[in-house]
Amino acid sequence: MNRYEMTCTEKTWGVNDGNKNLFLMQNKNNQIIGVKENNKPICFSRKKAIEVNDVLCMEFEAEGWLMTDRVKEIGEGFYQVRRSWCNQSQRDKNVNLFFDIVSSFEPAYYLIPGVSYNGNPWGNGNEPKGLTRDGQPLVFSFSRTGLPSATFSENNQYSLGIFATDEKRSMNSAGSLEKTADNKMMHRITWPEVEGPYTYCDRDQYTDALTNTLTLQSQEVYGVTVYISVGHVHEAYTGWTKAYDHALDIFKKDIKMPLSPQQIWELGISYAGDILYEDLGNDGLFRMGLLPEGKHYVKTEGAKKWDYRPHSKYEIGWCGQNGALSCALIKDYLLKGNKNSLEKGIKVLDTWQAHAVRENGLFYVDYNKSLDEVRKNNVADTCNLAWGAWQMMEAYNLAKEAGIDKPKWLDTAMKLCDFFLDNYNEEWFFGKSWDVTNGTPLDTGGTIGAFMIIALIKAYEMTNNPSYLKCATKAYRNYSERDLDQMVCTAGALDTCCVDKETCWPLLKTGIDLYEITKDEYYKNQSIKAGYYLLSWMYHYETVSEEKLDDEFNRYGYKTYGGTSVSAQHHHLDPWGALIALDWLRLAKLTGDERWRHRALATWQNAQHCLSNGTLEIHGLIRPKGSQNEAYFHTNWAFHTEGDNKHRINNWLVAWPTAFRLVTLMRLDDWEELE
DSSP states (O other), X not given: OOOEEEEEOSXXXXXXXXXXXXXXXXXXXXXXXXXXXXXXXXXXXXXXXXXXXXXXXXXXXXXXXXEEEEEEXXXXXXXXXXXXXXXXXXXXXXXEEEEEEEESSOOSEEEETTTEETTOOSOSSOSOOSXXXXXXXXXXXGGGSSSTTOEEEEOSSEEEEXXXXXXXXXXXOEEXXXXXXXXXXXXXXXXXXXXXXXXXXXXXXXXXXXEOOEEEOTTOEEEEEEXXXXXXXXXXXXXXXXXXXXXXXXXXXXXXOSSOXXXXXXXXXXXXXXXXXXXXXXXXXXXXXXXXXXXXXXXXXXXOOEEEOSSSOEESSTTTOHHHHHHHHHHHHHHHOOHHHHHHXXXXXXXXXXXXXXXXXXXXXXXXXXXXOOOSOXXXXXHHHHHHHHHHHHHHHHHHHTTOOOHHHHHHHHHXXXXXXXXXXXXXXXXXXXXXXXXXXXXXXXXXXXXXXXXXXXXXXXXXXXXXHHHHHHHHHHHHHHTGGGTOOBSOXXXXXXXXXXXXXXXXXXXXXXXXXXXXXXXXXHHHHHHHHHHXXXXXXXXXXXXXXXXXXXXXXXXXXXXXXXXXXXXXXXSTHHHHHHHXXXXXXXXXXXXXXXXXXXXXXXXXXXXXXXXXXXXXXXXXXXXXXXXXXXXXXXXXXXXXXXXXXXXXXXXXXXXXXXXXXXXXXXXXXXX
């Protein structure tokens, strides 16, 4: 039985749950504002309302205007609204158009996907925080959110959300949230695309507002489609997830993989072994990546060649992924019999083990220029430390399969896990960063320490020592209750200090791991929650029309569908889904919900765009075989450049996308699942 019903009032329409109203179509001052002309709002009044074939049709009028809403329930608590405006005057008008709804409840949580997670309360940056800036409401382009112009709010009983469709006219929009005088929430979509009171244009930086208008000719009708989701909240801060299940049906696209897993493997091994690997005599390391002439160009005018970045050269996890690339090369020997791969993989891990490890169990996670440099700091973050320990254990097993015993690798990983067993803090858990030389915490904030749970679970698998599992389960519950349960995960994107996407992946992966080990339904539930949090960063549509042939995305074959936005401080897309994909596949098996499989394949497909086969030319330079750039600028995001910056592709050919694809393939027994 459907518990929700559309309802009309003397002024407007809304949706009720029994006798309780959930929202009304009106603005925060209880007016129907459908148009602004010369920045002056025009109020509409109800003309008539009829219902035909379960479609509620309501007309509103103002001087020179007719506005019509056709509302249809297309799923329980999910509504399609087709709104049209007719300029009935005898002159053309330059206007902004609006669709507003106001909740009947005071929200405890609100979400603008990829932009604002309850106002981005965590972090010391200057990214958009709260709902206003300089006393004016924050308005964001459709392109900043994975569902066009999406906004959500909820309390402990009800959830309300709104977003536009990807039809060209509807998508050309902006979303915003505003509090009413009695602390309810107004959800607004504005046409055309605008941003204000400033445009967030670079990390912690703002530029002028985007102030577009539409010109409607006399008697012209302009139509758009909007979706509204209402529902009961069964668990705090998760009511919005229902809308994403509906969104999959609305935006779902056929998926055809550009490359087979075998091709992806070969390209990745080529880039790691032939391009990133650097022989240092008795030692060997993987460089972090390539730049045009070694400089951080966004565009490459005048650049003649690729070169390695001259600083921040080597890193064991995060961006540099020396541990994962070493594992992949050893695995390549097992798959292909390539002894050159085996020798390089072993040499790199031997180098880290010989040079980086300290007596207290910690190890250095990066080198700026060389292994014997005089270090300016001794900081090691828990993301890198966890990656290093995890991959050393994986590499130990792979090497053993190849007939090679590397007990020092295992010892290094275990000592790190033991360090965190001994230094677990009941207040801040594993923390963010540590001083390698004296083993003291330097930064205790963020969800980033959840990466360490991966290493602890692997240590338990290697030793069957219950101490590792006990600490892993304790840490999982602590990070979940403090961060994931609030839908605010933080600090994993190490070049920022904010709410982000990356820090939640360990809670997805290890939630499934712990469920498989313990069969405790708690971990299954938390895995689903983590899956949705990550989904809130994924794009469900194309932000640019294929008709724009001069657009860089179209020119080089990049599609935003399946891409993932980075963080509240960095508004661009990346191929991070290469790492998420496998655990969404696992979630599909765990829950029986095949929607997770489609999401996994969508993001895996996206992670292959602009992956070079050795002949790909972008910005006048041929990209080496197996390389791929890190960032895709899909919104009003200048990132150190001037002018029109939408839909650009950067030139930072960093190691991590390659490593993430290889890690996923190493973890997956049946590669056909990704075909």
